[in-house]
Amino acid sequence: MxxxxxxxxxxxxxxxxxxxxxxxxxxxxxxxxxxxxxxxxxxxxxxxxxxxxxxxxxxxxxxxxxxxxxxxxxxxxxMGEPVWEPGKATKKVSSSITAAQRRELLARDGYKCRSCGIAAGEAYSSDTYETAQLDVARRQLTLTDGTGAVQLVIECNRCRVGGRELTVDLNEVMGRIHRLSALERKIIAGWIAADKREFSELESLWAAYRTLPAESRDEVRGGLG
Missing domain, CATH: 1.10.10 (Arc Repressor Mutant, subunit A)
Structure with a gap:
């Protein structure tokens, strides 16, 4: 045609x-x-x-x-619907977010990116001038009853790009929780209640080690011996 x-x-x-x-x-x-x-x-x-x-x-x-x-x-x-065809341009329910809804979502999600935890205006790292901008992202989910849904979450400009095609299966998440030991479930319940995770000294050291160049990693390994 x-x-x-x-x-x-x-x-x-x-x-x-x-x-x-x-x-x-x-x-x-x-x-x-x-x-x-x-x-x-x-x-x-x-x-x-x-x-x-x-x-x-x-x-x-x-x-x-x-x-x-x-x-x-x-x-x-x-391209979406061929709106130039008869009957295809019937107004659908708007997917836009109002300013009031955006304020509510920001408050609900703690004024931070739910994926990486960065706050609005915060620099991504000490060696860059790029700062985070927070906005509303639409996350595709498969609910526990098997139906699909789209729910709203606050993310920064970097994470929104990386998560555009991300789909979360809540049954898979719940299944992994049920497979945890009693101690592990207690730990993650504490993180969820506080809405943050406190890293141990060992985890912080491991994260620092992973960032080192090969020569420095060799030196750390030698020091452990």
Whole structure:
């Protein structure tokens, strides 16, 4: 079936933006806000109409999801519903997060990334100027009754990229818990209650050792002898 042209004026801005992505940008390629606005010169709120495509399964990443992108860039990852076809552009329930919901989620998750524990504005390491930005991520889960679900969690910009395709099976998690010894279950219950893990001196030393170059690792091994 031949697609209508993205330049057809009576299609509506969202449908034209979808066709522009398919016909001009192409899946997997990036584009800038300036290129979008130049293509739709004089069209009001074209950025918003393109964002509406996410409600129909279109995946369009910004630098929050893809850290290789610049602030003014986006990437057309995959196409969703062919909204230009009759009946395909019926408004779905919005997947956007309101400012109030975001504040509640940040408070619930302790104002930190649930994957790595970094706080907003904190530097990733002492030798970099890159700081963490926290946002809402959608995590795919398989619940204990076997049904699939999407739940919201706070993650930093790095972990959001690494966890985009992550799916968690709660039955598998619970199964591993049940296989623990009584002592191990008591330990992890304490970590869960405190919502943090205290590392022992041995674990801290092991983590420090793992970061050493080969020559220094040899010296540490010799010192143990």
């Amino acid at each position: 031949q697609l209508p042209s993205w330049q057809t004026p009576n299609l509506g801005t969202m449908k034209r933006a979808a066709l522009w992505l398919v016909q001009v940008v192409g899946e997997g390629n990036s584009f800038t806000k300036e290129q979008l606005r130049d293509a739709f010169r004089g069209v009001a709120q074209v950025d918003r109409r393109m964002r509406d495509l996410r409600d129909f399964g279109w995946k369009i990443d910004t630098n929050r999801e893809d850290v290789t992108l610049e602030a003014n860039e986006q990437r057309f990852v995959t």
